[in-house]
Amino acid sequence: MLSKGDLIAVLDLIDHAQSVGTEEQFHGLMKMAAQLVPIEKTHVSVARLDAGNAIVGTSRRISIDYPDAWLTHYREQGLIRVDPAARLLFRAERPLIWADLRKRYRKASEQAFYNSAHDFGLDQGFSFGARFMRSASASFFSCAGQELTSHQRHVLVIRYLLPHLHASLSKVHLGLLKQVPALTPREIEVLNWLKFGKTNWEVSIQLNVSERAVKFHVENAMRKLNASNRLQAVAIALSQGLIEWG
Amino acid sequence: MLSKGDLIAVLDLIDHAQSVGTEEQFHGLMKMAAQLVPIEKTHVSVARLDAGNAIVGTSRRISIDYPDAWLTHYREQGLIRVDPAARLLFRAERPLIWADLRKRYRKASEQAFYNSAHDFGLDQGFSFGARFMRSASASFFSCAGQELTSHQRHVLVIRYLLPHLHASLSKVHLGLLKQVPALTPREIEVLNWLKFGKTNWEVSIQLNVSERAVKFHVENAMRKLNASNRLQAVAIALSQGLIEWG
DNA sequence: CGCGCACCTGTCCGACCGGACAGGTCCGGC
DNA sequence: GCCGGACCTGTCCGGTCGGACAGGTGCGCG
CATH class of the missing domain: 3.30.450.80 (Transcription factor LuxR-like, autoinducer-binding domain)
Structure with missing residues (x-):
């Protein structure tokens, strides 16, 4: 005792x-x-x-x-x-x-x-x-x-x-505390669809914008997260808590 | 007190x-x-x-x-x-x-x-x-x-x-406790490279196998994880703890 | 000795992506 | 009023991917 x-x-x-x-x-x-x-x-x-x-x-x-x-x-x-x-x-x-x-x-x-x-x-x-x-x-x-x-x-x-x-x-x-680049709401929204395996075209329908607009946001997110493709961008965003779990 | x-x-x-x-x-x-x-x-x-x-x-x-x-x-x-x-x-x-x-x-x-x-x-x-x-x-x-x-x-x-x-x-x-399909060591290895944004060709060099072999493992992982592309496969594997954080 | 499984390799083709070019609106801050 | 940023749109092209076809070896288990 x-x-x-x-x-x-x-x-x-x-x-x-x-x-x-x-x-x-x-x-x-x-x-x-x-x-x-x-x-x-x-x-x-x-x-x-x-x-x-x-x-x-x-x-x-x-x-x-x-x-x-x-x-x-x-x-x-x-x-x-x-x-x-x-x-x-x-x-x-x-x-x-x-x-x-x-x-x-x-x-x-x-x-x-x-x-x-x-x-x-x-x-x-x-x-x-x-x-x-x-x-x-x-x-x-x-x-x-x-x-x-x-x-x-x-x-x-x-x-x-x-x-x-x-x-x-x-x-x-x-390593909870990290300084990560801020993504715009739209970029986060797009990444959140990407993690479900959606293509540019599919996301464009969800957001009701052109396919090019989706591409635009993905490109910006990749640049900000220093990722070499959209997969790495999503992996980084997930690990940094920028986007949620499906 | x-x-x-x-x-x-x-x-x-x-x-x-x-x-x-x-x-x-x-x-x-x-x-x-x-x-x-x-x-x-x-x-x-x-x-x-x-x-x-x-x-x-x-x-x-x-x-x-x-x-x-x-x-x-x-x-x-x-x-x-x-x-x-x-x-x-x-x-x-x-x-x-x-x-x-x-x-x-x-x-x-x-x-x-x-x-x-x-x-x-x-x-x-x-x-x-x-x-x-x-x-x-x-x-x-x-x-x-x-x-x-x-x-x-x-x-x-x-x-x-x-x-x-x-x-x-x-x-x-x-939701910590989930039953997820088992991936083979090779599949996990490949997914772990994918999350860094590597292409099939780049992974094939790391593993010292053909580009086609990498593709083979990615395809199997996608099927097991019920993912529609490699990005979703990595997102699922990450969220399920099947692969590590970069 | 088959059988399954992990592992590996090849070719083909349509779809998709990444990067480059170009342009535009709207809104808040100096 | 100009500047920057978020947001949106378009075209072009080479590279990559996804899915289908085809094949192979080696190992453990019943």
């Missing part, structure tokens, strides 16, 4: 996570979390996933005291095929406590994996991963600490916090 | 907000919030915004005991040009407490607006609005209740909760 001070600290950290927008701020956020629960080693990355939630690659790695040697070992030995956490990741909505996994998954290969992790000082800890909205990428948290998951207090705090650390990383990753 | 019970209730509601994915679940979430603080009337909608954060239109309205007559009055009289909350909306990250606005904005037209709202029983309450990520839309909350903002406890709870109610509405609006 959490004390009142804990509850306030958790709420304030969740509150603070809202305003995180840069990698530096996210780094600070992780350090704040480490003051609340005894996180000693942290490794956060953005994972690209395929349709089956398997990790295709990672980027934007943030490591705080996490043993590089273990990460190298993990990669070189292909331990991702053994690690139970890796299999469950991105499916569970909750942090995966390593101690729980050790109780549940006890095959010989998995036992060897646990022993191997132990050699690198990774006994207590958790993994957390979740897809970013409308993205093939996901967050991937690994945090370890001597007393990190042996107290119910720590586990509760972690369970509360992680979804919001994920949300912060999402904001950082998607 | 919040009691321990309040803190737990707030945290649990924030926790529950994570799992909201449908309009019904969101409706239930709002009702749970109304049990925590004396919200008597609620009106939630999704607002389409232009570049200057002005409301272009609204959709997906959810009203709980909110006076329809007021909404009609508001719209017909164009009170959006008078309402201080409407001006500040989508800029502030925090709920706008009506009582605070009444103290700050005291022009004659605004006083008349307050009196008018009073006639509809809208004295205490707040407005909250925030853009959805990478979208031209935003959430728009209006909640009213007799004792809603006269106690520091209620204001604190509201301040903590609203960002998460917003996040839930965002999930509902963007």
Whole structure:
């Protein structure tokens, strides 16, 4: 059970996570979390996933005291095929406590994996991963600490916090705040029809103007968005939030 | 200051907000919030915004005991040009407490607006609005209740909760969970080049295959995604998270 | 050993697009 | 009153695309 001070600290950290927008701020956020629960080693990355939630690659790695040697070992030995956490990741909505996994998954290969992790000082800890909205990428948290998951207090705090650390990383990753050129209402209207696969002629009927007029707006939008064709213009407009989802 | 019970209730509601994915679940979430603080009337909608954060239109309205007559009055009289909350909306990250606005904005037209709202029983309450990520839309909350903002406890709870109610509405609006046809790795690869405005010929160089092979994959992707041209295929793939943001 | 599937390649043709040329109206601001 | 911007229209042409025809290899699975 959490004390009142804990509850306030958790709420304030969740509150603070809202305003995180840069990698530096996210780094600070992780350090704040480490003051609340005894996180000693942290490794956060953005994972690209395929349709089956398997990790295709990672980027934007943030490591705080996490043993590089273990990460190298993990990669070189292909331990991702053994690690139970890796299999469950991105499916569970909750942090995966390593101690729980050790109780549940006890095959010989998995036992060897646990022993191997132990050699690198990774006994207590958790993994957390979740897809970013409308993205093939996901967050991937690994945090370890001597007393990190042996107290119910720590586990509760972690369970509360992680979804919001994920949300912060999402904001950082998607780079919410960008300066984009302003499009005229007509240009936006035209792009909104293009995304449905309409041709110049079809849009011209919708807007009750000439086909050339549609072409005119598309050309202007392409120039403003620095796109080399209408497809890229729509892709940029979509990603910048200039036009809506169909 | 919040009691321990309040803190737990707030945290649990924030926790529950994570799992909201449908309009019904969101409706239930709002009702749970109304049990925590004396919200008597609620009106939630999704607002389409232009570049200057002005409301272009609204959709997906959810009203709980909110006076329809007021909404009609508001719209017909164009009170959006008078309402201080409407001006500040989508800029502030925090709920706008009506009582605070009444103290700050005291022009004659605004006083008349307050009196008018009073006639509809809208004295205490707040407005909250925030853009959805990478979208031209935003959430728009209006909640009213007799004792809603006269106690520091209620204001604190509201301040903590609203960002998460917003996040839930965002999930509902963007309709995260969809069943989409699986694309082959090659098809995804090709679409990922198309979004940068590449032509068949340019992609064929990147993939070191013939121009015809690229065309082949694009055709298959279009068929699977039920798109009438490559532009729509990319738009669909982007919106479904099948391919990444450039 | 077929069967399906992913992957790759070719040709043809009508439709569509991108870029260049050219022109016009209407409206708000200096 | 002039200037800039949004908006609209036209023609021409080379390049690209969409859809149809045709074919091929390699791999896993029953």
